[in-house]
Amino acid sequence: MNIPEDCKVDHLVPEDCKVDHLFLLVGTNPLPNYVAAQLLVRNRAQSQIWLVHSAGVAHVKDTLTKVLTALGFKEPKSIQVEEARPENIRNQIHKHAKDRPGVVGLHYTGGTKAMAVHAYVAMEALTRDDPHDPNRPVLRQVLYSYLDARTLSMVIEGTTLGTQVVHPIHLPVTIEQVLTLHGHHTLKQPLVRTPVWPLVGKALAEIYANAEDVKCWREWCTRYIRDSKKLGAFVDAIELGKVTTVNFPFDALREAFQQEYPDAVFPLSFAELAAKSSFGVANDDMAKWFDGVWLEHVVFQALHPLLAQGILTDLAMTVKPLTNPKDKYSDFEIDVVGMRGHQMFALTVTSAEKYDICKPKLLEALVRTEQLGGSEARVALVCCTNQPNPLYEHVSELFHQEHLRVFGRADLSKLQEQLAKWIIKGVPQPKPKQSVK
Helix, strand or coil, X not given: CCCCCCCCCHHHCCHHHCECEEEEECCCCCHHHHHHHHHHXXXXXXCEEEEEECHHHHHHHHHHHHHHHHCCCCCCEEEECCCCXXXXXXXXXXXXXXXXXXXXXXXXXXXXXXXXXXXXXXXXXXXXCCCCCCCCCCCCCEEEEEEECCCCEEEEEECCCEEEEECCCCCCCCHHHHHHHCCCCCECCCCECCCCCHHHHHHHHHHCCCHHHHHHHHHHHHHHCECCCCCCCECCHHHHHHCEHHHCCCHHHHHHHHHHCCCCCCCCEHHHHHHHCCCCCCCHHHHHHHHHHHHHHXXXXXXXXXXXXXXXXXXXXXXXXXXXCCCCCCCCCEEEEEEXXXXXXXXEECCCCCHHHHHHHHHHHHHHHHHHHHHHCEEEEECCCCCHXXXXXXXXXXXXXXXXXXXXXXXXXXXXXXXXXXXXXXXCCCCCCCCCC
């Protein structure tokens, strides 16, 4: 298992908040547990992690065990509980925590609310003297912690510590690490970290600001790169390679390519353009780029300054894990993903403007992103609709989700600024201006 080594994180949490035994409640999303282990364990090689889980999430526990062990943590121990039986949860926590020396920690972000309550009750009972059993071991140093998704902080409490708030948490977590935590060890293709033809993409974004220009461009795509005999298909590689920059309907595109390749002799065929780019040859991927994938590269380029400034800690396009081939519903792709510490920003992108195309993309992105990034994750749709607010309002009410954003055609000319505001300041969906009668 290839897990990149993390940056040093010892300074993120004060030493008096570290623990020698850390009890983690395992749910469907292992990311909070991964973050807690990195921040709270006093000594990776010596401190003990205890993974409290039900039978239904044993696979999550197994993956988390492998990931933490690969990072040098002492192999975690498993505590299986019956989550529908409160007494069983309390008894299991009591059994495994009662004789532990040093500081004991309970981090209860990952499990269900019921599991968190009963684990807390059991741990808290161990901190009190029992008048009926004066010889019973009592835990004198117990710390309780959770991740606050609203503020991206970790709240740590203890009888001798009081309340400590570590804010904000900037633990570097890579996109690959998030996928590995969820059992997606293999990608269908390597993550893309370099945009293709950013200057041409910018020119296309400016073209898409005008509805008539969009119509002209779609007609060009239909004539030159789409297969007229097969719906949804593109012309073959030979025909695509014969198209030249002369055939473009806009001077802005020809000028953008000349800026991309200032030493080239124009006009260039698509076969020559492909040879100069990461496509290598004129193929369906190149045709798809002109047909709409270009906008994903524009979004990536708009986010790249945040990566250079250290605001984003990872950034990639075309996140396509290799999932279970027997499950047709398990296959998914996220167009652009940025990480800010352990917080995931997922952007689904389409050059379409129709509601019935944009809505399913946003719905799938919401489901997949919460599965991967948890409640801290944020989702945005970048599309070419003229009315982003009705789509936002419908989906946000459906999912009770206020943190998503829909960027439409009017945002394309200022996409870098708009995305930065959303990521850095959490600027909500702007309301449409009311006309003055």
